[in-house]
Amino acid sequence: MAKNCNFIEKLRELGLRPTKQRVKICEALFNREKTFHFTINDLVKMISQEMNEKISLATVYNTVHAFEKKGYLKQISINSDKSYFDTNTSAHHHFYDEDTNELIDCNENDIDSINVKKNITGKKISSVEVLVRVASDNQTQKKFN
Amino acid sequence: MAKNCNFIEKLRELGLRPTKQRVKICEALFNREKTFHFTINDLVKMISQEMNEKISLATVYNTVHAFEKKGYLKQISINSDKSYFDTNTSAHHHFYDEDTNELIDCNENDIDSINVKKNITGKKISSVEVLVRVASDNQTQKKFN
C-alpha cells in the first residue's frame, strides 16, 4: 500500500486528464494493499469524511465509470438493489454474505475452474463469474406448477 | 402452455388471496412451457398489451415479490441496471448476451457442477450461481497499479 504511484502519469496514459478530483479518487481506490469493494455511495462518503474533500456526485459517477470502461474497475452483480465495484479486475469469484451484505473475494483455489460446455454461435465468452451466497440459515425452493 | 392450472387453488395454498389481479399475473407467468425471464416492466407491458388488462404497477411489484418470497420466482443478478426474475426456481446458471441483453438458461449439462472449497464458519451456502457473459467482441482487462 501507499505505493504513492504516480497517478498523474497513469491517468495521462489512459487518456484521462489528471484533474485533482480524479487523482483523489485514484488515491482513495488504488492506494491499497487489498482488493476493495465499494458502492458509489461508499466512495463519496469515504472521500468526504476520511479524505476531507468534496467531489461532486456526478464526477464520482463519471470517474468510476471511466475507470470501469478502461478496465481498471469491475462491476459486480449481486442483488440489484446496490451496484458494487471491485478494484480487483482479474477474473475471480465472490462470496456474498446475505446477513451482512458483505462481499468477499474468492481466491483462485477456493473454486475449481468452471468448465462451460455450451457454445453460442457468433459469441465469445467475455466472463464467467460465480457468486456464492452464504447465510446463517437456509431456505428451500419450491415449484409452482 | 395452457395447462390451465387452478391458480385460485394454488394461491390459496400459499396463503395468498386469489384476487383477479393475482390470477392474471399467474396466468402471465406460469402458463408456459419454458422458463420465463422478465423484468417488472416487461411484465406490466405484457399484461396491459397482450392480455389487455390494467393492473397497477404497485400491485405487480407486490405480487412478484410475494411470489419470490414464497419461492415461486427467483431474482437473478446481472448488471445492476435491471432486475430480472425467473420462473425457473431450481438451481441453474445463466448466459447473458451483452449485445442483446438477453438472458439464457443453462441446462444442467452446460456447466459442470461447481466445487466450492472455501468454508465460511457459521454460514451455509444458500446458492451458487454462475453467470457467463457473452458478446460479439471481447475486451481485455488491465491492472491499474
Place this chain on the structure above:
DNA sequence: CAACAGTTTAGAATTATTATAATGTATATT
C-alpha cells in the same frame, strides 16, 4: 499566456422501487 477541448459542478430530470392512505374485495361468520 491565450485558446480550446475536456471536466466539474449544482441542480434538474429520469428511472426503478417503495410507502401511503383511501377505496375495494375475498372470506368467514352470522
Place this chain on the structure above:
DNA sequence: AATATACATTATAATAATTCTAAACTGTTG
C-alpha cells in the same frame, strides 16, 4: 345472503440511484 373484517389494490407521493444539462472551470497545447 348480508355483514364484518382483514387483506389487497390503486393512484399518487416519496425515495433512491443514476444520468443529463448547461454554465463555469481547468489542463494542455502551441
